[in-house]
Structures are given as structure tokens and as C-alpha cells.
Amino acid sequence: MITYREKGKWLHKAIRDAGYSLEQVDGVWAADNPVEVQRIIDEFDQTPFLEKEATDEKLTARAEKLKSLTVTTSTGKVFDASDEARQNMADAIQASTFMGQTETYWKLADNTVAVVTLKEVREAHALAIQEKGKLILGGG
Numbered sequence: 001m002i003t004y005r006e007k008g009k010w011l012h013k014a015i016r017d018a019g020y021s022l023e024q025v026d027g028v029w030a031a032d033n034p035v036e037v038q039r040i041i042d043e044f045d046q047t048p049f050l051e052k053e054a055t056d057e058k059l060t061a062r063a064e065k066l067k068s069l070t071v072t073t074s075t076g077k078v079f080d081a082s083d084e085a086r087q088n089m090a091d092a093i094q095a096s097t098f099m100g101q102t103e104t105y106w107k108l109a110d111n112t113v114a115v116v117t118l119k120e121v122r123e124a125h126a127l128a129i130q131e132k133g134k135l136i137l138g139g140g
Helices: 009-017 034-043 047-067 083-099 118-137
Strands: 022-025 028-031 070-072 078-080 103-107 113-117
Touching: 009 034, 028 034, 047 118, 070 118, 078 083, 078 118, 083 103, 083 118, 103 118, 113 118
Parallel strands: none
Antiparallel strands: 022 028, 070 078, 103 113
8 A cells, every 4th residue: 555645746747757556446556566656755855846836937937038028218218128129229329320321110028119319229228138137136
């Protein structure tokens, strides 16, 4: 008879990965190799799995924050500051510098289109880099 203590989904995976099975039959836990399965249950430490899950959740939350990051320039315009938006700003700065362009239409964070200056895009880009750094280094 198996003495089973719930240790999370990882315990069941460890049992399967070892080539054994554990299932409940008529309210009793049964295994194809009770001695080995009981050893796995007794020795199983779920702490590393819980820590990894917590880290994964934190990274997912951070990724979501990074996707929705915005910055406000000194002129009050709010720009998206996601990775894609930062790359778009860098591309726009490079292209406008090459073309001698000083202003353009830009879709802001609230999806409105506004005329922005090269100076504003440069400021938004710098702020976006700073905000990403704060978020990542701050562990947020």
C-alpha cells in the first residue's frame, strides 16, 4: 500500500519519468512498483519546482509589464516603450537623421496620431531605455 502525501504535479511527473505509474483506485493509491514509487514519494522535494514556478510567474509578469510600458516626454506626449516601440523609435531616429527630417506623424500610446519632433522621439527613446532598465534591475 502506498502512503501518499500530496507534493504537487511534479511528483507525478517524477514517478512517470522514472517509468512507474501511480493512480487512485477505489480511494486507495496503487502503483505498478509500490516499493520504488514509495521511495520516490518519500525522497521527493518539491522546493526547487516551487521556486522555479515562482520565478517563471515573476518573469511572465515582468514580460507583460514590458509589453505595456509607456513614457511621457517633457512635452506631455505619451509613447509606447515596449521592445518593439523602442526599436521603431531607433529606426525613426536613424532614418530621420539620414533624411534630414525633423518631424513626422507618430502613433502615440493611446493610439492617437500626432505630429512629433525628432527631439521628442529621441527623448522618448532615451526614457524608454531608462524605464526598461528600472523594471529589469528593480526586479519588477
